[in-house]
Amino acid sequence: MLKVRVIPTLLWKDFGLVKGVAFDSWRRVGSVLPAVKVYNSRDVDELIVVDITASNEKNHPDHESVADFSEECFVPLTVGGGITSLEDVLHLLHSGADKISINSAAFSDPQIIDATAGRFGVQCVVASIDVRRFDDGSYHCFSHSGTQDTGKDPVEWAKELVSRGAGEILLTSINRDGTMQGYDLELTECVAKSVNVPVIASGGAGNYQHMIDVVLQAGASAVAAASIFHFTEQTPAGAKQAMKSAGIPIRQNFLSLNNK
Amino acid sequence: MKVAIINYSMGNLSSVRRSFEEIGADAVIANHPSALYEVDRIVLPGVGAFAEGMAHLNQGGWVTALHDVVNLQNKPLLGICLGMQMLASKGYEGTETEGLGFIPGEVKRIDLLGCNERIPHMGWNEVCYKSKSVMFDNIPEASDFYFVHSYAFVPTNSDNLIATVNYGCELTAAINSHHVFGCQFHPEKSSKAGRQLLKNFMSYSAC
Secondary structure: OOOEEEEEEEEEEOOEEEEEEOOEEEEEEEEHHHHHHHHHHOOOOOEEEEEOOOOOOOOOOOHHHHHHHHHOOOOOEEEEOOOOOHHHHHHHHHOOOOEEEEOHHHHHOOHHHHHHHHHHOHHHEEEEEEEEEOOOOOEEEEEOOOOEEOOOOHHHHHHHHHHHOOOEEEEEEOOOOOOOOOOOHHHHHHHHHHOOOOEEEEOOOOOHHHHHHHHHOOOOOEEEEOHHHHHOOOOHHHHHHHHHHOOOOEOOOOOOHHHO | OEEEEEOOOOOOOHHHHHHHHHOOOEEEEEOOHHHHHHOOEEEEOOOOOHHHHHHHHHHOOHHHHHHHHHHHOOOOEEEEOHHHHOOOOEEOOOOOEEOOOOOOEEEEEHHHHOOOOOOOEEEEEEEEEOOOOHHHOOOOOOOEEEEEEOEEEEEOOHHHEEEEEEOOOEEEEEEEEOOEEEEOOOHHHOHHHHHHHHHHHHHOOOO
């Protein structure tokens, strides 16, 4: 049986590790490389690293930095930010990324999903969707780090992305991002029900119960989180123990028999 | 102890090299078959399709060199993912293709083997031991490893089956015959459990 994953998300801006609230008021919380090392030494399930300025500043992904991160990463590594072409994807995979995450480019050129999946396989295509909830309860997908309203409905967009070859959906609630008030369960459930690929819930985790809720109530296959790990004493290992107690299948941290 | 990682233009090798470095091994990327004669251990990694992988191995002159160093010089060989599948006699990905033939068996798409789950099989999944092997020394039963594959190895002799993984049906996770080892999962992406497996491969000695 496949395990439910706990994935720290590392947002990266001008070489620094940052974290914001609702995709704004970015605060520097350290450097990326040491964070990659620490999470690896703690035996996390997977890492997501996103360059949050690349799309807005029309930069290509910085594959040299990615090569440095991957050198220290012994679990699957997903890289996002600024990917606009198959060439960008190729450079990132060659630099050691296992999966690439595409967001903004999919709106202007949805073919990039088909092309990437066709050439490199669906297993390396993570389609990232950033969603803002409006006061009337409606949801819209936003591109360019939450700055541009695309008008698209997240469920319809997720279905299209999967039909084009997305192997996973990384679903982030902009409203909940950095608030630590819990995942948007309604949003996650709607999307998870409508696609047959794993949905990674993101945005809002403030405690372990939030993670348990989004898996058991909303059907997420993985939970991504940043603030909870940067700003509190809660850890991915702690999250997994809590999830295990709630009956969720998780990957046990490895314990060598000769160290027991 | 020196280990060569075969570069036959099928995917990124740096994570495999880094994993061996992490356990203190002297790891080199082998760009030419002659390098295999100068090392103690050989790793055949790989991401991609069986037919394409075998074509690259044949064109690069790796097949002859591999048979030489593995069969005649008895150097331990570890195949990872596609590299493990190519140890088989035959593969059916794309067209029917002859494999390296180190371990008798065939490689088939997992839905044809009874898997009714989504393909590819991707993610952390636990292995179940079938027979004892040095490969899993110091690794507790049911440890999780990281899998990404759509095809699986069906060994002809059950003696060669070391571990399985359950994904809608029982699939081969690891195989072994004498000094030839193969794992379907990626030890280089399987964190500490994967590191232990690579350590076991490096410390293996035929006796």
